[in-house]
Amino acid sequence: MFSRFDERKVNTPLNHSRIRENNTIGFEHFDSCFSSGFYYFLALRFVNGVAFAVNLPVIGAFCSKWAYYKQNGLFMAVLIAYLHLAAAVTNPISGAICHIFGWSAIFYFHGVVGLLVFLIYGFLYRNSPRKHPFVGDVEKNKIDLEKPTTVDKKLLKHVPYRAIISTPEIWAIWVASIGVSTVLNMIFLYSPIYLRNVLGYSVTHTGFTAAIAPLAQAIMKIIIGQTSDKIKFLSEVNKIRLFNSIAFFGCSILLSFLAFTDPRTHVGDFKLSFILFGCAGGIIGVNTGGLFRAAPILSRQYSHFVTGNISLTLTTTMFLVPFAITPMTANNTAEEWKVVFLWLAGIMTVSNVIFCIFIRGEPCEWTKVR
Numbered sequence: 001m002f003s004r005f006d007e008r009k010v011n012t013p014l015n016h017s018r019i020r021e022n023n024t025i026g027f028e029h030f031d032s033c034f035s036s037g038f039y040y041f042l043a044l045r046f047v048n049g050v051a052f053a054v055n056l057p058v059i060g061a062f063c064s065k066w067a068y069y070k071q072n073g074l075f076m077a078v079l080i081a082y083l084h085l086a087a088a089v090t091n092p093i094s095g096a097i098c099h100i101f102g103w104s105a106i107f108y109f110h111g112v113v114g115l116l117v118f119l120i121y122g123f124l125y126r127n128s129p130r131k132h133p134f135v136g137d138v139e140k141n142k143i144d145l146e147k148p149t150t151v152d153k154k155l156l157k158h159v160p161y162r163a164i165i166s167t168p169e170i171w172a173i174w175v176a177s178i179g180v181s182t183v184l185n186m187i188f189l190y191s192p193i194y195l196r197n198v199l200g201y202s203v204t205h206t207g208f209t210a211a212i213a214p215l216a217q218a219i220m221k222i223i224i225g226q227t228s229d230k231i232k233f234l235s236e237v238n239k240i241r242l243f244n245s246i247a248f249f250g251c252s253i254l255l256s257f258l259a260f261t262d263p264r265t266h267v268g269d270f271k272l273s274f275i276l277f278g279c280a281g282g283i284i285g286v287n288t289g290g291l292f293r294a295a296p297i298l299s300r301q302y303s304h305f306v307t308g309n310i311s312l313t314l315t316t317t318m319f320l321v322p323f324a325i326t327p328m329t330a331n332n333t334a335e336e337w338k339v340v341f342l343w344l345a346g347i348m349t350v351s352n353v354i355f356c357i358f359i360r361g362e363p364c365e366w367t368k369v370r
Contacts, residue, residue, distance in 0.1 A: 063075050077222050129143045160366045172357070173359070176351050185317050186325060189322065224243060225288045227289065236362065240294045244290025247283055250283040255280050298367075300363050
């Protein structure tokens with residue numbers, strides 16, 4: 001769709017600017033769908049999934065058109081941080097609203113907020129800096145640096161799919177995204193369960209404590225995004241490898257330590273488990289300087305396709321993770337979660353090794369204008 005239509009035409013009807021993974025209209029109907037039955041709710045969640053899938057392709061297309069080439073990391077960091085900021089905001093708010101007004105109020109609140117954010121997006125966004133009334137000539141010329149602005153628009157519509165999927169470096173990005181998406185979905189979907197059933201937090205406190213890891217990730221992403229743009233003493237490929245390794249290996253090490261804590265039998269492990277869990281989630285934010293930086297650099301004008309498949313790994317693992325983790329944590333004991341954390345640590349380690357072997361730091365051959 002992005003090769004045929006611009007991102008505003010695709011994104012607007014699918015409501016890109018909603019809170020977390022829920023579109024505006026859908027959230028306001030969740031309450032009635034709950035009472036109507038499981039399959040009505042499932043159908044609405046499918047619609048939300050379609051809307052969610054467009055997020056990363058939009059980000060890829062945005063960066064290829066709007067990002068100054070010396071600020072790729074910062075642009076990607078700020079845009080990707082929406083996922084974590086949304087979770088950090090919705091978790092504590094939902095916990096408080098549920099405690100005071102009940103579950104139905106959560107859906108109506110987020111429906112209204114999503115509508116307001118969406119309207120702001122529709123009013124302000126333009127597909128190109130040259131079409132935006134608030135962007136001056138100096139800014140436009142600076143943004144256009146290092147971009148193939150002279151390419152025929154019809155040529156850009158023909159995405160070299162075969163060349164892209166035949167590129168090992170692109171597969172390295174996708175493999176790394178599978179690893180990080182698996183851990184992210186565990187944190188987003190299961191952190192309230194772990195905090196409540198293993199660490200013993202109440203419902204209200206669970207909402208606030210579950211927001212710490214996503215908030216830490218969002219802050220880390222923005223800091224690292226800007227830092228990666230400023231570092232000059234390392235080559236691009238080595239910067240990408242360094243930041244991705246810090247994120248993946250760091251998370252793997254912290255999850256391994258977390259696996260061997262048991263807050264139910266050792267009182268001192270209670271705070272330690274909470275700190276390790278939050279840090280394991282937070283350090284993932286460093287990958288803004290890794291795989292998320294690599295994607296637009298390698299794929300340039302075709303980054304919507306590459307980042308779109310990152311979105312595919314995120315949504316696919318969102319579907320598959322519960323099938324893996326739920327049977328492994330049937331009783332929600334510390335011993336069961338030990339297996340989960342070690343399994344996730346192994347996935348992060350293997351995916352990063354593959355990433356570091358095959359990644360590079362310059363645009364691929366099929367991005368060059370002929």
